[in-house]
């Protein structure tokens with residue numbers, strides 16, 4: 001193989017690899033791989049050992065985020081974690097002991113009721129059951 005032919009092969013291979021590197025991610029974005037649908041009616045949200053009182057955990061409930069709160073008094077409460085104002089993900093503020101949306105300073109109490117700020121309606125509440133170490137959240 002001559003020097004010119006060798007360089008043609010190396011250059012052709014490099015261009016081919018570059019095109020595959022560009023086209024493949026675009027293709028995977030346009031046609032994403034099939035994902036099995038998570039059971040959206042019941043999920044083990046956390047273990048009791050990972051959630052001390054006055055703390056929370058964001059978990060995936062189906063394809064949406066949800067929030068599990070372990071209140072200071074020892075109750076577990078779970079809500080949809082999507083703010084009813086403009087769909088930001090809410091979080092638990094342990095200093096305020098309620099749920100807060102950082103996007104526009106929306107506040108929800110521990111029953112999910114909108115108590116201050118722009119959210120127009122309460123968060124959807126889920127049922128919580130503790131079975132052994134598992135904290136199970138299900139739709140009512």
Ligand code: FES
Nearest residue numbers: 083085086101106
């Ligand atoms: S999106 Fe939550 S307060 Fe606006």
